Amino acid sequence: xxxxxxxxxxxxxxxxxxxxxxxxxxxxxxxxxxxxxxxxxxxxxxxxxxxxxxxxxxxxxxxxxxxxxxxxxxxxxxxxxxxxxxxxxxxxxxxxxxxxxxxxxxxxxxxxxxxxxxxxxxxxxxxxxxxxxxxxxxxx
Amino acid sequence: xxxxxxxxxxxxxxxxxxxxxxxxxxxxxxxxxxxxxxxxxxxxxxxxxxxxxxxxxxxxxxxxxxxxxxxxxxxxxxxxxxxxxxxxxxxxxxxxxxxxxxxxxxxxxxxxxxxxxxxxxxxxxxxxxxxxxxxxxxxxxxxxxxxxxxxxxx
Numbered sequence: 001x002x003x004x005x006x007x008x009x010x011x012x013x014x015x016x017x018x019x020x021x022x023x024x025x026x027x028x029x030x031x032x033x034x035x036x037x038x039x040x041x042x043x044x045x046x047x048x049x050x051x052x053x054x055x056x057x058x059x060x061x062x063x064x065x066x067x068x069x070x071x072x073x074x075x076x077x078x079x080x081x082x083x084x085x086x087x088x089x090x091x092x093x094x095x096x097x098x099x100x101x102x103x104x105x106x107x108x109x110x111x112x113x114x115x116x117x118x119x120x121x122x123x124x125x126x127x128x129x130x131x132x133x134x135x136x137x138x139x140x
Numbered sequence: 141x142x143x144x145x146x147x148x149x150x151x152x153x154x155x156x157x158x159x160x161x162x163x164x165x166x167x168x169x170x171x172x173x174x175x176x177x178x179x180x181x182x183x184x185x186x187x188x189x190x191x192x193x194x195x196x197x198x199x200x201x202x203x204x205x206x207x208x209x210x211x212x213x214x215x216x217x218x219x220x221x222x223x224x225x226x227x228x229x230x231x232x233x234x235x236x237x238x239x240x241x242x243x244x245x246x247x248x249x250x251x252x253x254x255x256x257x258x259x260x261x262x263x264x265x266x267x268x269x270x271x272x273x274x275x276x277x278x279x280x281x282x283x284x285x286x287x288x289x290x291x292x293x294x
Binding site: 101125 | 166169170172173178181184185188189192219220222223224226227228
């Protein structure tokens with residue numbers, strides 16, 4: 001599903017996708033949404049962004065589905081852990097990846113207990129996304 | 141000044157920002173994300189950081205000025221500033237925030253005020269440096285040249 005190969009051109013083309021995949025970015029920080037949006041756009045064009053966990057839950061409840069959901073931990077209205085639990089209770093089986101600006105080692109158990117598949121420290125990088133896609137490829 | 145000279149000056153200037161610890165690798169990550177479809181990406185992200193940082197610094201200043209300081213609130217602001225400075229690679233600002241959070245945990249007003257002063261200095265320093273960097277880039281483009289890409293390690 002997530003193939004090999006990366007563009008070495010200065011203007012990076014979509015990397016490593018034999019098939020399109022959809023991504024939802026959930027973060028209250030507009031800087032992070034912009035950076036993660038630009039990062040993910042190197043891998044796919046199917047990207048949506050929302051500002052908090054409640055918007056993510058409402059979007060999924062309305063019928064939208066995503067292959068990968070990148071979700072921040074600390075957000076107003078509904079945080080990432082609450083949203084993850086809600087999404088899993090709804091039967092959403094997307095790959096949910098937690099992102100945090102806190103120390104990851106102390107947060108990892110919370111993320112996994114909530115139902116997330118993976119977690120990273122913010123900000124994401126191209127290497128982290130490649131590593132995630134490679135892992136998903138292996139598991140699929 | 142001819143384009144080649146301006147490009148070399150830009151590379152040396154950018155390198156100096158990394159050597160002095162003002163910027164870290166995250167800034168290079170941002171530059172890697174800029175392309176023809178997103179030609180002003182770095183300037184846009186850094187502009188968001190400037191807006192965010194100045195608001196947060198004002199909020200922190202007001203919060204520390206109160207008779208009874210709400211340290212959890214101050215800590216929340218500092219945490220946010222740490223996050224946004226880390227996002228753009230403003231290393232010294234980020235490190236200042238890490239130290240500041242320790243003083244918040246101790247509920248140490250004097251230490252917090254000293255940290256705030258330090259972070260403000262570092263913020264305005266990186267702001268001036270980045271604005272100078274963007275001016276250099278604009279001069280190169282205006283002269284018909286292209287902005288050279290930095291290597292991820294040097």
